Amino acid sequence: MITLFGKMLRKLRIDKDVVLGEMAQSIGFSSAYLSSVENGKKKITDDLIYKVTEYFSLSNEKIEELKQAALDSPVSVKIDLSNSVDDERALVGAFARKIGDLSEDDKSDFWEILNR
Incomplete structure (x- = not known):
């Protein structure tokens, strides 16, 4: 699955007529x-x-866009739970297993909770 960062990188290459190997x-x-x-x-x-x-001698604006795209394009996320209690580890594990099953309303609810 191509990421936002991948799309931006390909677009930069195509716009500048640069092949991947070069x-x-x-x-x-x-x-x-x-x-x-x-x-x-x-x-x-x-x-x-x-x-x-x-x-690519990118402008500051393009650099920020690229950095944001990288943040929005994680391959995986590692969470250090070594200092967490059992119920926190269980919660993180359950969330990771079920994230694909969440509805848009559920995701919105989670964002609301996390942004308090």
Whole structure:
């Protein structure tokens, strides 16, 4: 599944007429890695973001858009529960297992709770 970051990266490449392999070599990553990032299979690193912004000489506005896209495109989320009590670990596990089953209303309710 292509992520928002992947879409932005592909658009940058297409707009600048740059092929994946050329960009990969120029910024010091493999083509396979960049392809995996674009497709949401690999983690987006700060180093990658920096090198992409330098390679394309992005404006501050575009840099912020790219950074936000990276934040909105996690491959996975790790949560350290080592200092949590049993019921907190159970809650996180249950949420992770059921997140795909939540309705839009349920998601809205969760956001409301989290934003208090």
